[in-house]
Amino acid sequence: MLERLAFSLGFALSAFLASAAVASAEFNPSRDEKVIGTFVVALGVMLFLGLIYAVKWYFGLEHAPEEVDMPEHGHH
Numbered sequence: 783m784l785e786r787l788a789f790s791l792g793f794a795l796s797a798f799l800a801s802a803a804v805a806s807a808e809f810n811p812s813r814d815e816k817v818i819g820t821f822v823v824a825l826g827v828m829l830f831l832g833l834i835y836a837v838k839w840y841f842g843l844e845h846a847p848e849e850v851d852m853p854e855h856g857h858h
Contacts, residue, residue, distance in 0.1 A: 811819065838844045 835844075
């Protein structure tokens with residue numbers, strides 16, 4: 783389910799970016815605007831990933847499940 787959610791969010795984000803690029807086709811940013819925009823986007827992505835990790839850490843989801851101890855030769 784998480785894979786489907788990640789795919790759908792990525793698909794929706796790419797559709798949004800594609801439509802926003804057409805709407806701002808005349809915009810020609812300067813070097814400073816590109817640097818600031820890149821910094822803001824990178825910071826936003828890092829904050830989002832940090833939030834995901836914080837939720838995983840809080841609920842204890844980052845640990846792999848413990849292995850079940852099974853006898854090698856079971857008796858029936």
